[in-house]
Amino acid sequence: MNRFFKVCAAMMVAMVVSTGVAMAGTLDDIAKRKTLRVGMEPGYMPFELTNQKGEIIGFDVDMAKRMAKAMGVELELVSTAWDGIIPALLTDKFDIIMSGMTLTQQRNMTINFASPYIEIGQSIIVSNKIAADIKSYKDLNDPKYTVASKLGTTGEQATKRMISKAKYVSFETEQEGVLEVVNGKVDAFIYDMPYNTVAVGQRGQGKVTHLDKAFTFEPLAWGIRKGDPDFLNWLNNFMYQVKNDGTYDKIYQKWFQSDTWLKEIQ
Structure with a gap:
């Protein structure tokens, strides 16, 4: 193997190793920590809001609970002001934004988004x-x-x-x-x-x-840090599963087609 091919081989190995570390990042951290940390601003009905007991409830919260259950870990909700929610994600204050965030091209320059879970306007x-x-x-x-x-x-x-x-x-x-x-x-x-x-x-x-x-037209999606294709893959597969096994429909009906939950905040 001549010098040129040795250099190329070394570069390829380095790329594989560094990519592997990035790919494994968040999912490994969640598994080791045994906790899924979700960032949200609890003021956006019916996606996330605070009930009379001071608990955060809502559509996104129920989806986060189902996500943590699928991972086999506990759920930690991290209440965060909206104007600081992306910086908080980037500085590892939590693992994912689940807060009714619109997928925009501007935000997509800074963070990655899983496939949209609902379309609004x-x-x-x-x-x-x-x-x-x-x-x-x-x-x-x-x-x-x-x-x-x-x-x-x-x-x-x-x-x-x-x-x-x-x-x-x-x-x-x-x-x-x-x-x-x-x-x-x-x-x-x-x-x-x-x-x-x-x-x-x-x-x-x-x-x-x-x-x-x-x-x-505004698709809402979950935001994660860039460079984490394994986590992105997991989220998209999770969404595919819950949208086809009845889980998503059940949660949607609870928060968008019923007003029973209003009793918890009145």
Whole structure:
């Protein structure tokens, strides 16, 4: 073997070894730790929220419980502020983001996503003061209107991109945005349709109007650190399993087709 081939062989071995370490990373850590650590911000109904007992519940929580059971480990939920959730993942504060996160190309530059588990879009909660004049997001694209969303979300991005002529204000939480519309301080709140549907039923009946046809396409997916194809493969196979054995449908019906869970937070 001449010098050139020796160098090539050494490089290939190094690549295999380094790749093997990356591939084994998170799954091995979870197995050794015997705990799956899931990062989420518990303020996004019905995906993750806090009940009267202070427990985090929701669609993503039930999926995380099923995931931990499939792994044979315990589940640890790590409550994290939304604006710091990706940095927290990258610094190993938890293993995976399961927090109703939209898969965007911008986020995908920083983290990897498993296959989407649900598709949603942005909808509009409108003050009844202007509801008669607003039939779609296009009607809000006027300087005379004040439109709000949550800071750092795809709702904010959609508003700035598609309703750019309106005055825009942002809020730290979804609850603040909805309440401002209910109180007549802003004209409309742009946010994910599942949340808006629940929020209107909870706080806005008779005071606001929900334009419940999504005007954007947004796949939600679980986020993980880059360079971990084994974990990505496990997550995609897990999703394939639960979507075909009835598990996913059962959890979906509980959180999206029933309102029984609302009793836990009222």
